[in-house]
Each structure stands twice: as structure tokens, then as C-alpha cells.
Amino acid sequence: MAMEKMSIAxxxxxxxxxxxxxxxKVLIMGEDVGKLGGVFRITDGLQKDFGExxxxxxxxxxxxxxxxxxxxxxxxxxxxxxxxxxxFVFPAYDQIVTQLAKMHARALGKIKxxxxxxxxxxxxIGAVExxxxxxxxxxxxxxxxxxxxxxxxxxxxxxxxxxxxxxxPIIFFEPKRRYWDKGEVETDSIPGPLHRAAVARTxxxxxxVAYGPMVKVCLEAAAAAQEExxxxxxxxxxxxxxxxxxxxxxxxxxxxxLVVVHEAPVFYGSGAEIAARITERxxxxxxxxxxxxxxxxxxxxxxxxxxxYLPGLDxxxxxxxxxxxx
Amino acid sequence: xxVESTAARKPRRSSKRTSxxxxxxxxxxxxxxxxxxxxxxxxxxxxxxxxxxxxQIDLTAEELRGLYRDxxxxxxxxxxxxxxxxxxxxxxxxxxLGQEAAQIGSGRALRDDDYVFPTYREHGVAxxxxxxxxxxxxxxxxxxxxxxxxxxxxxxxxxxxxxxQTLHATGYAMGVAKDGADSAVIAYxxxxxxxxxxxxESFTFSAVYNAPVVFFCQNNQWAISEPTEKQTRVPLYQRxxxxxxxxxxxxxxxxxxxxxxxxxxxxxxxxxxxPTLVEAFTYRMGAHTTSDxxxxxxxxxxxASWEAKDPILRxxxxxxxxxxxxxxxxxxxxxxxxALGKRVREAVRAMPDPDRMAIFDHAYADGNPLVDEERAQxxxxxxxxxxxxxxxx
Numbered sequence: 001m002a003m004e005k006m007s008i009a010x011x012x013x014x015x016x017x018x019x020x021x022x023x024x025k026v027l028i029m030g031e032d033v034g035k036l037g038g039v040f041r042i043t044d045g046l047q048k049d050f051g052e053x054x055x056x057x058x059x060x061x062x063x064x065x066x067x068x069x070x071x072x073x074x075x076x077x078x079x080x081x082x083x084x085x086x087x088f089v090f091p092a093y094d095q096i097v098t099q100l101a102k103m104h105a106r107a108l109g110k111i112k113x114x115x116x117x118x119x120x121x122x123x124x125i126g127a128v129e130x131x132x133x134x135x136x137x138x139x140x141x142x143x144x145x146x147x148x149x150x151x152x153x154x155x156x157x158x159x160x161x162x163x164x165x166x167x168x169p170i171i172f173f174e175p176k177r178r179y180w181d182k183g184e185v186e187t188d189s190i191p192g193p194l195h196r197a198a199v200a201r202t203x204x205x206x207x208x209v210a211y212g213p214m215v216k217v218c219l220e221a222a223a224a225a226q227e228e229x230x231x232x233x234x235x236x237x238x239x240x241x242x243x244x245x246x247x248x249x250x251x252x253x254x255x256x257x258l259v260v261v262h263e264a265p266v267f268y269g270s271g272a273e274i275a276a277r278i279t280e281r282x283x284x285x286x287x288x289x290x291x292x293x294x295x296x297x298x299x300x301x302x303x304x305x306x307x308x309y310l311p312g313l314d315x316x317x318x319x320x321x322x323x324x325x326x
Numbered sequence: 327x328x329v330e331s332t333a334a335r336k337p338r339r340s341s342k343r344t345s346x347x348x349x350x351x352x353x354x355x356x357x358x359x360x361x362x363x364x365x366x367x368x369x370x371x372x373x374x375x376x377x378x379x380x381x382q383i384d385l386t387a388e389e390l391r392g393l394y395r396d397x398x399x400x401x402x403x404x405x406x407x408x409x410x411x412x413x414x415x416x417x418x419x420x421x422x423l424g425q426e427a428a429q430i431g432s433g434r435a436l437r438d439d440d441y442v443f444p445t446y447r448e449h450g451v452a453x454x455x456x457x458x459x460x461x462x463x464x465x466x467x468x469x470x471x472x473x474x475x476x477x478x479x480x481x482x483x484x485x486x487x488x489x490x491q492t493l494h495a496t497g498y499a500m501g502v503a504k505d506g507a508d509s510a511v512i513a514y515x516x517x518x519x520x521x522x523x524x525x526x527e528s529f530t531f532s533a534v535y536n537a538p539v540v541f542f543c544q545n546n547q548w549a550i551s552e553p554t555e556k557q558t559r560v561p562l563y564q565r566x567x568x569x570x571x572x573x574x575x576x577x578x579x580x581x582x583x584x585x586x587x588x589x590x591x592x593x594x595x596x597x598x599x600x601p602t603l604v605e606a607f608t609y610r611m612g613a614h615t616t617s618d619x620x621x622x623x624x625x626x627x628x629x630a631s632w633e634a635k636d637p638i639l640r641x642x643x644x645x646x647x648x649x650x651x652x653x654x655x656x657x658x659x660x661x662x663x664x665a666l667g668k669r670v671r672e673a674v675r676a677m678p679d680p681d682r683m684a685i686f687d688h689a690y691a692d693g694n695p696l697v698d699e700e701r702a703q704x705x706x707x708x709x710x711x712x713x714x715x716x717x718x719x
Contacts (some may be wrong), residue, residue, distance in 0.1 A: 053504060059534055064493055064527035071443075071497020074482070075505070095524070098487045099494070102471075106483055109688040110475040143689050143697075167691035195695075242696045 002187040009179040011153040012042045014187070015160035016080065020050045023078060026164060029056045029065055030082030030118075039084055040120055040179055062092035069115050070099055078114045078164060086121040086173075087130025093138075100169045101144030112167040116160075121149075122213045122263050123310050124177035126303040133300055134264035139171045140241035140273075147241040148194060149173040151215035153183035155198075155238060158191035166194065173240075175213035195239035197247040203233035206257035206323055209248060209274060211237035214261045214311060221316040232320065240270050248274065249281045256287035257323045261311050266294040288326035293319045365575040365607050368582040371635045373643030381586040387650045393434060393581050394645060395659055397426040397638045400450040402663040403459045406670045407449075407466070411616045415674050416466045420447045424579070424611030427637030428544050430454060431584025432512065432606070435592055439480065439509040441502075443495035446484040447544075448514050455481040459666075460673040469680050489515055489522035492541060496528045499537035499595075510595040511539045512588070518549025520565070521557045529569040529601070538595035540588065541566075541603045544578060546610035551623035563605035571601045578608025579637040609635070682708065 006014070019026045028043055034057035037044030047055035058065050062083060069079035083089045089096075096117065103113055123132035140147045146168050150156040156174070163170040192198075200215060201222050210218040215236045222232035233251050237243065252258050258278055260271035271292035278290055293311045301309050366381050385393075404422050411419040422429060429450025436442065436454065444451055452462055456479050464470040465484060472483035485491040495513030502509055519525055520543060532539050545562055547554055554562075566573030572594075576587040584606055591602035609632040613620050620629075645651040686701040 059527070059530050061523075061527040061530060063524055064496075064531050067490065067493025067524060067527065068497030068500060068531050071494040071499070072501045073497075074476070074494060075498045075501030077501055077504070091523075094487065095490065095493065099485075099490050103483070104691050105688040106471040107476060107688075108470065108473050109691070110477065112691045146690070146694070242694050 004185050004187065005182055006153055006185055007180050007182050008150070008153050008156045008175070009040060009042055011157040011183075011185050012160055012174065013044055013046070014185075015157045016043060017046060017049070019080070019161065019164045020046060020054055023164075025077045027054055027056060027072060027077050027079045028082070029058050029069055029079055031058055031060055031065075031084050033057060033082050038082060040176065042118075042120075042174070042179075043082065062088055062090075063095050066092040066095040066100060066115070066117065070095065070103070070113060073113050073115050074111060078116075080116040080118060080164060083117060083119045085127075085131045086119055086133040086135055089117075089119055089135065092117075096139070096145070096169075096171070097142050101142045104168070105144060113169050114164075114167050115169045116163045116166075116172050117169070118172045118174060120176040120179075121173045122175050122177060123300065123306045124213065126306070128303070129300070132303075132306065134173075134262065134295065136171075136173055136240050136262075137264055137269050140270060145169055145171055145241065146195070146239070147171045147173065148239045149175060149212035150238065151175065151178065151200075151210075151212055151236050153181070154185045154191075155236075157185045157187065159194055159238070162191070162194040173212060177213055178216065181216070195242050195244060197238055197244035198236045199233065199247070199251070200236045201232070201234040203231040203255065205231045205255055206259065206320055207233045207235060207248070207251040207255045208259050208261060208316070208320070209235045209237055210261040211240060211270075212263075214263060217311060217313060217316060218261055221313050221320065224313060224317060225320055230320065230324065237270075243270075243274065243277075245274075245277050245281065248278055252278055252282045253285045256285055257326075258282075258286070258290045259293060259316070259319045259323055260290065261293045261316055261319075262295075263310055264295055265297050266292045267297045269294055288323045291319045291323050365577045366583045366587050367577040367580050368586060369580045369640055369644060371579070371640050373640050373647055375582075375644065378583070378586075381583065381590060383582050383586040385582070390641070390645060391651050391655060393430055393585070394638070394641050394651065395662075396430040396434065396450070396453060397581065397641065398659055398663055399666055400426050400430065400453050401638060402667055403453070403670055404449055406667040407463060408612070408616065410463075410671065410674050411466070416463060416616075417468050418466050418615050418617060420466075420615045421610075421612040422447050422449050424609045424632065424637070425544055425546055425606075426450055427581035427641075428542075428578040428584050428606035428608045431581040432514075432542050432588040432604070435585050435588035436512065437509065437592075439507070440592065441480045441482070441495075441498055441509065441511045443482045443491040443498070443511065443513045444484055445488070445491065445514050445516060445519070446486050447516075448484070451514065452481055455479040457481050460670055460677075463670070463674050464677065467674060467677055469677055489519035489524040489528075491515070492519070492525050492528035493531070495539050495541075496532045496535075496537050496601075499532065499539035499601075500535050502538055503536070503598075508596045509538070510592045511537075512542055512592070513539060514542050514544065516549065517543065517545040517547065517554050517557050517562060518552065519543075520562050521549075529566070529571075529603070532601040533570045536598065536600040538598070539601045540591040540595055541601060542588065543603065543605045544608055545605050546578075546608050548610055548614065548620070548624065550614040550618055551620075553624075561605070563603055566601075566603035571603065573603040573605065575605045575607055578606030579632075579635045579640070581637055581641055608637075
């Protein structure tokens, strides 16, 4: 048994190292992933140990990174590509949506596209424009892609392992403001399925669903609510496509109330999908309409305003109160 | 062959050529497309063999007849598909009429272990790869998105988004190099695609990683209704120089030159010397697809001028002049063409619609519970009609 306390960043680094070590077909590609180790140092030391043929510094061209990764996958490789920041994925969006997502179906299953696209995402680090976005719904809406996001070090480690082993393309959103949060990683244990939601905290009065960076906020909200005598269950969705609706349904049938929390704009966001499906599944169990807390229908604001834009403890608790008031 | 030698090659046989591309808006600045740069030619429009210092080819009579047969059958197949579209059997067709030499010449330069990334018009290349032509029609009939296994013939699926496949070819070629294999990769695209960022990025990546890939641009002068001068201010083959690899313009209606130039570029890739851009200077005789009407955007005289350079006619003239093929050969080939047309016609009409549950097939390799749920709902919905019919309601 190997139990170690490490940051999410370190867990990802260790996981990528294990992937490179385990399978000679695994490659890492991206801007500055070599000597620098990536701008967040997630690939730190990997090029030194695995060489420039395995950990590949690429030209500054996102479509080229994903497009050549598709070609490498067709040749039998398993590329893990890094998009430096969320807002820079859009030059590659065409390759991801029109090619990566559809090629398996187009070939009637004859070819597979085991490509992982890593995207550090979300706000809260005081960055400039295009460095703090949460575009997960744009990818989750596309059939052929799977979209996941870990919220803690253990999941970061294991979900990356599972993503690399998947024969489907995986969009792997890394909550960049949690990179330095530490947690226990059990590197020997066999994890649950990649697309299963986790119960992060049990409760009986209301269910909070979150993923990635918002799980921590929801856990804090649940702890605060506990002091007021409210019992909040927190689910860590882990996968935004597919979504583990069974786990949400089980929880909502118990609590009767659901609030979905994410950083992305509420409008057309993953909260809308969850609210609609859970309303269908749990119509007679719901004591209140499903509420959503998230970003506004406005461009991500300058850093000095991001605390107003991002859901914090108070906004989550306000939604909890509104739900419980029904 | 060096970057300098190809890019700076002096005009050799351009004296007889006239401009095929009209410049619509003359500016005080230079108009490079108005003067045609030299191109590699080994067979003149009059069917005369000519020599080129950099590209030699020595084919047997049988090989020459083979190239002729490939072009004739490809044109026949293409004509049948166009007719089938007019008859409502296909939703759309992208004709290769006029581009047979570019496709057969380059296609016959390939080895079995080479890999091809086509756009959606490479019917002649598919023919050379041994893909049954009827397999190409499923996409255009609307029964699939390209139903062949790309690895059977090392011929990737048709790619409709312009230029995307040049990056796939580059990545694949990077993998070939990593594997230590000595095969090469070829990416087909058109003059319109040359404006796409993906094509520029594929040039960058292939040059930086010295990938064994040949970029084969069929400059057929028109991107739907937009002429080449709306895509570029310099001859396309010259783009390569700025990326650090050679570019060469070949007479795209000369099957021998296309074969020789592509073969040379593939060998260069195999030797580990990196990418080459081949610009096959040719002409799309028909519409972009059956959906557009070229009479609305280009002059009849232009088409007529290119008819005189017909790739099939010029090889036939050569074969007849040299006595390489006799009348019996041409007669037999005509019969073979008709048989192919008939086979294609029958195959298309017999092509069944896919099972309706195919909507959900292969959305994911590892499965997805959402797809499973929607499949079950769809099946139950369909079954509800079956029940109604059985009960006579």
C-alpha cells in the first residue's frame, strides 16, 4: 500500500509519469511541456526522464497540436495533449469537434481515437482575459467526447490513468485554482469507474451537486449549513459527460432538494441539463424546483471582479436557503 | 533536391502556355497569378514525351496502358456517379472530371505501406488504393459517413472539413518516423484549402518534426466559385519555401509527370529528408459538386482551353503514336468501362438504407450510458408503431 499526501498538480504529474512508464505508446504534447514542465509544471521533469520523443514541445498552434495528435492516434499512439489555458482551446475546437469526436463513428467503429486533451480551467487565480474560463458545456454537448474534471488529488491521479486507458477521446478539465490543494493519494488501490459521481459528504435535507473547483466551495457551504442545523449532501459529479444521473437521483430521492453549482455561466450550462433530467426522474420526490448557482451571461470579468462572478460560499448558501424555504 | 533548387527553378516549358486564370481585379501591385510559373511536364498536351532534368521516368508499355486504363475507368466511374446524382440516387457528388492524371499519377506512385489522407474528391486515388468504388458512394447516398476500414487499404476516410486531414497526415507521419518505418504519408487537399490555418499548421509541424509526408495540392483553379487569386498572391508551391521544405509545381494533367514528381517526393520522405509540397496544376472540368453551377462564375472559353489539355486524351495520343496500344486494347477497355458503370449503378440502387438503430452505433468506443438510454427509448418508440400495426389500429 502506498499512501502519499500530495497536491493535485503533483498527483497529475505522478499520474502522467506512470502513464509514460507503463505504455510506450503514450505521448505528451503541448506548448512548453518540455524543459519548462508546462506553465503550471504539471509535466515537470517528464521530458528529462522520457526524452523529447515522448514529451514533445510543439509549435504554438492549438489546432496543430490536436490535429497531429489525431494522426498519431491513428498510427497507434495514445497522445495526451496539453492546452495551456481554457480560453486557448478554441483554435483547436474545430479539430476536437469535427474530427476527434466523430472519427470513430464515421469509420463505423473501425478506428479508435484514444486522445486525452488536458485543459487547466476555471477562475480564481487573478489571471488576465482568456485564462479563467469554464467551457465544459461546449464539449459535453458534443457526442463522441467524454468530459471529466477531478476535484481532489486522488481523483486527479486515478482519473488521468483511466482517461489515458480509454479508447474514447477525453476532455480532461483540471481545476487550476485547486492545483496546490493537497490530499491523500492511494496509488495502489483500484478506483471506481471514471464516469461515476462520488458522494463527498452525506446529508439528508438537500443535495448539492458540483464538480472540479466548486466541490470545495460546496463542502464548505455544507459545513457552514451544518452549524445552522441543516444537513447537506454534496455530490462530486467527476464526469460532465456522461453524467451519473443514478447517483444524483438516489440522493435527491432521499433529500427532496437539489442545487447545482458550477463556475460556468448558468445559461445553457451543465446545471440546466442536470435540472431537467432530475426533474424528469424525481418529479414526485422534489420538494422544491432544482436551483442553479453559477456564472452570469457575461464575458468572464477582469480579475478584480471575479470574486463577484464566481459562486462563493454565500451564493451557494443563499440558494440552499431558497430551496429549503419552499 | 534542395529548397533553393526547386523554388528557384527557371521556367522551362512555359512559352507555349497561356494564362488559364483570369485576374479579376488588377492592382498596381504585382499580380503573380497572371503569369504562370513553369511546371514539370513529361508528356505534352500533344502527346509528345519530353525530358526533364530533375524528373525522369521510364515505364513499360504495360505500365503506360495501366495508367491509361486507371484514368479511363476512374472517369467512367465518376460520370456514372454524376448521372446517379441526377437520377436522384445520390444526394450529392463531387466530380473529379479533369483531375484524373493528378490522382492516378500520384496514386500509382504510392507503395502499399504508404498511408493516404484524402479530401472528398480523391476517387482516383481510392481506385489506386484498391478501395471498391462503390464504397465511396455510401457517403454521397447518405447511408454512412464513409464506411470503409481505413486500415484495409491505408486510405483514410474522406474528410469534408477543408484541410483538417493535412494535420492528421502530419501526425500520422510523425508516428511513422517514431516507429522507424520507411513508409511515407500523403495528404491531398485543394487550392481553397491552402487558405486554411490547418494547412499552414501542418506545414509548420511537418517541417519542425521532419515528418515523412507529401502534401499533394490539386490546384484545380476553383474553390467552388472562388478562383485561385482569391486564395493566394503567390504560386502555391512557393509557399513551401517559407516553411523550409521544397515545393514543386507539376503539370496536373500529365500523368507521367505527376507519377515522377510524387515518387520523388515520397522517396525523399522515406530517406528522412522531410516533407515536400507538390502543386498539381490542373483544372476541375465540372462543378465543385452537383449542387453548384459553374456557368455562373466562369467563362466557357476557360473550360475550352483546358479541354485541349485533357489528361486522358494526351496519353491516348501518345499510346497511339508510339503504337503502345492497339485498337483491341481500346475496345476492350471501353467494354470494361461500361461494365464498371453498370456495376456501380446496380450497386448504388441495391444499397440498403442503414438500420435505424445505427444512429447510436459507434458514437463511443467504450460505450456511454446516455447513448444506451436513448437507444432504448428510440427502440421502444419504434416498437410502439409495430404493435399498433400488428393490432390493426
